[in-house]
Amino acid sequence: MDSQTLLERFTSGDLRALARAITWAESGHPAGAELLRELRGRGNSRVVGLTGSPGAGKSTLTDRLIEEARRRGERVAVLAVDPSSPFTGGAILGDRIRMMRHYHDSGVFIRSLASRGALGGLAGAVVGALALLEAFGFERIFVETVGVGQSEVDIARVADTTVLVLTPAAGDAVQAFKAGVMEIADVFVVNKFDLPGGERVIQELKTTLELAPPRPGGWKPPVLSAVGSRGEGITELLDAIDRHYAHLQEHGLLEGGRLERARFEVESVIQEWGRRRTREGQDLITQVASGELTPEEAATRLLSNPEMSR
Structure with a gap:
C-alpha cells in the first residue's frame, strides 16, 4: 500500500489504515514520517497516562476506564507501552490480553508499543502514535506505561493528566516518594483497596502532599481508592481526571504541555x-x-561526522 492510499483510508476512518500508519511511524518508515507531517496537529484528544509499579493493577483499571468512557459515549484508544523483548525487540503483549473483551467494539482501539530499551522509559514512537490517534478522532487516549524506571517520569511529559496507581502493598507508597513520582502525578489512586493497609x-x-510544593495553577491532586477487579471507584477516578483537564483549560496550561510533548519526541529521536x-x-x-579517547571526544566525533561511525 502506498502512502497516499493509506492517507485516504486513514481519513475515511479505516481502523486497519490507522494500525498500519502506527506501524510505519514506530518502525521509522519514511512514509510514516510523511504521514505524521500531514496529520500532526489534527484532533483534540484528552491524553491520560497511567503509571505505577508492576502488579498495581494498571491494566485492570485501564480496562474499567475504557468501559466507563464508552458508557459516556467517548471513542477510546489505548497505548500499552510494554517492555521490549530482549530477543526480538518487539512488545511483550501481556497488557493487551486483559482488554480483549473490547476488541469487537469499533469505538475502542488498543495497541501495544515496545519501549525498545528507551533508557527504561517511553519510546519516542509513542508520541507519533498519539498524534495519529488524535488525528483519527479519538476523544480519549489512555497510555499505560511499563511502570518502572524512567517511564514513570516520561509519562508526565506526554500525557495531559498523569495517574499514579498504588496498592496497599508494603513499601509501595514509600517507593513512590523515593522515585520522585509524587511530584509529577496529577491524580493518585490506591487500587486493590480491599486489601489490608489501604x-x-x-x-x-495525603500527609505527604500537604508538604509538597504548589502545582501549576494551584491544582491539588486528589487521592482516591478503587477496586479495579470489581469496578469500584472507576466513575470517581474518571471524574477526577476530567476535573484536572478542566483545570488545565481554565489556567491555559494545555499548550505548554503539548510543547513539552514535542520536546520529548525530539529528544527521543536524538537518543535513538x-x-x-x-x-x-x-x-x-x-x-x-x-x-585513548574520552567519552566526550568519541561522542563529538560520532555526532558531528556521520562517516566516523562507519
Whole structure:
C-alpha cells in the first residue's frame, strides 16, 4: 500500500489504515514520517497516562476506564507501552490480553508499543502514535506505561493528566516518594483497596502532599481508592481526571504541555540516533575503553561526522 492510499483510508476512518500508519511511524518508515507531517496537529484528544509499579493493577483499571468512557459515549484508544523483548525487540503483549473483551467494539482501539530499551522509559514512537490517534478522532487516549524506571517520569511529559496507581502493598507508597513520582502525578489512586493497609496508604499520601510544593495553577491532586477487579471507584477516578483537564483549560496550561510533548519526541529521536551511532562506531568505543579517547571526544566525533561511525 502506498502512502497516499493509506492517507485516504486513514481519513475515511479505516481502523486497519490507522494500525498500519502506527506501524510505519514506530518502525521509522519514511512514509510514516510523511504521514505524521500531514496529520500532526489534527484532533483534540484528552491524553491520560497511567503509571505505577508492576502488579498495581494498571491494566485492570485501564480496562474499567475504557468501559466507563464508552458508557459516556467517548471513542477510546489505548497505548500499552510494554517492555521490549530482549530477543526480538518487539512488545511483550501481556497488557493487551486483559482488554480483549473490547476488541469487537469499533469505538475502542488498543495497541501495544515496545519501549525498545528507551533508557527504561517511553519510546519516542509513542508520541507519533498519539498524534495519529488524535488525528483519527479519538476523544480519549489512555497510555499505560511499563511502570518502572524512567517511564514513570516520561509519562508526565506526554500525557495531559498523569495517574499514579498504588496498592496497599508494603513499601509501595514509600517507593513512590523515593522515585520522585509524587511530584509529577496529577491524580493518585490506591487500587486493590480491599486489601489490608489501604486506608494507611491514603493517609500517607495525603500527609505527604500537604508538604509538597504548589502545582501549576494551584491544582491539588486528589487521592482516591478503587477496586479495579470489581469496578469500584472507576466513575470517581474518571471524574477526577476530567476535573484536572478542566483545570488545565481554565489556567491555559494545555499548550505548554503539548510543547513539552514535542520536546520529548525530539529528544527521543536524538537518543535513538546516539544509540545507533554507538552501535556502528565500534572503533571509537574501543578507543574509549583503552583510554585513548574520552567519552566526550568519541561522542563529538560520532555526532558531528556521520562517516566516523562507519
